[in-house]
Amino acid sequence: MKHLAIAAAVLLLTGPALAEPPFAKERVEWNVPQKPFHVIGNIYYVGMAGVSAFLIVTPQGNILTDGGLPESAPFIEKNIQALGFKLSDVKVLLNSHAHFDHSGGLAKLKADTGAKFYASTGDKPFLESGHIPYGPSALIDTAPVKVDRAMKDGESFTLGGVTMTANVIPGHTRGCTTWTMPLTEAGVTHKVMFFCSISVAGNPIAGKLAYPTIVSDYRASFARLKKMDADIFLAAHGGQFAMAEKLAKVKPGAPNPFIDAAEFPRFVASAEAAFNKDLARQQAGGVAYVPR
Numbered sequence: 175m176k177h178l179a180i181a182a183a184v185l186l187l188t189g190p191a192l193a194e195p196p197f198a199k200e201r202v203e204w205n206v207p208q209k210p211f212h213v214i215g216n217i218y219y220v221g222m223a224g225v226s227a228f229l230i231v232t233p234q235g236n237i238l239t240d241g242g243l244p245e246s247a248p249f250i251e252k253n254i255q256a257l258g259f260k261l262s263d264v265k266v267l268l269n270s271h272a273h274f275d276h277s278g279g280l281a282k283l284k285a286d287t288g289a290k291f292y293a294s295t296g297d298k299p300f301l302e303s304g305h306i307p308y309g310p311s312a313l314i315d316t317a318p319v320k321v322d323r324a325m326k327d328g329e330s331f332t333l334g335g336v337t338m339t340a341n342v343i344p345g346h347t348r349g350c351t352t353w354t355m356p357l358t359e360a361g362v363t364h365k366v367m368f369f370c371s372i373s374v375a376g377n378p379i380a381g382k383l384a385y386p387t388i389v390s391d392y393r394a395s396f397a398r399l400k401k402m403d404a405d406i407f408l409a410a411h412g413g414q415f416a417m418a419e420k421l422a423k424v425k426p427g428a429p430n431p432f433i434d435a436a437e438f439p440r441f442v443a444s445a446e447a448a449f450n451k452d453l454a455r456q457q458a459g460g461v462a463y464v465p466r
């Protein structure tokens with residue numbers, strides 16, 4: 175009886191166990207701190223172990239691409255400073271796509287750096303409202319962030335001799351943007367790609383669609399990606415470009431492990447196979463997304 179009374183009192187004090195919020199486990203995994211490091215030329219990694227952020231340094235100020243999760247922003251700022259760069263030197267802020275794990279930190283980063291924010295016309299409404307109406311990311315809203323310059327597919331900008339081009343590959347989000355830039359190091363010109371994403375990631379692609387043209391968008395994006403190339407393939411999650419494995423291979427005098435022209439076509443082929451598999455699964459009645 176006494177034990178029951180204690181149990182009842184404990185329950186009164188703590189309440190019944192709440193359901194875990196969406197993405198609770200992923201958020202912790204993605205947000206494991208990562209020591210910032212030099213990738214190649216004027217490109218540095220300043221993101222978390224699981225969600226990326228890259229700093230591109232120029233004589234006229236720096237470019238920062240992606241803001242990570244809302245809770246990543248303070249770590250990204252510390253990483254920039256740990257490399258000896260100033261937050262106020264970030265002049266342009268970019269985004270791969272309007273999912274909370276890549277756009278969640280942008281509002282804070284924009285406020286703290288004073289940078290201008292450039293993003294695709296397709297994702298602008300989601301970024302400015304802090305809400306995407308489809309896919310699992312619809313479960314988590316982020317702080318709205320004003321887009322100072324809306325970029326169309328194929329549009330470029332130049333800062334301090336660095337020219338970045340917005341390649342919009344819709345599907346994962348409507349304005350999913352793969353940023354590309356040429357980079358010359360030791361007399362060799364490289365094609366650098368900051369890849370958005372092309373995974374289904376819980377988007378409804380059969381039955382009640384995320385948006386009417388989503389399947390043809392994915393198809394057109396795959397066709398386009400097969401015509402692109404890059405020998406420095408960087409992406410929005412470390413796991414997508416084997417960041418940890420490559421970092422472990424960085425050694426003075428050894429070839430830079432981040433240079434690999436074979437990686438991007440291999441990645442696209444495997445992403446397209448995964449898309450076709452998930453399309454068939456959803457067409458057979460499989461649900462788009464089950465929170466784990």
Ligand SMILES: [Zn+2]
Binds near residue numbers: 346371375
């Ligand atoms: Zn995403």
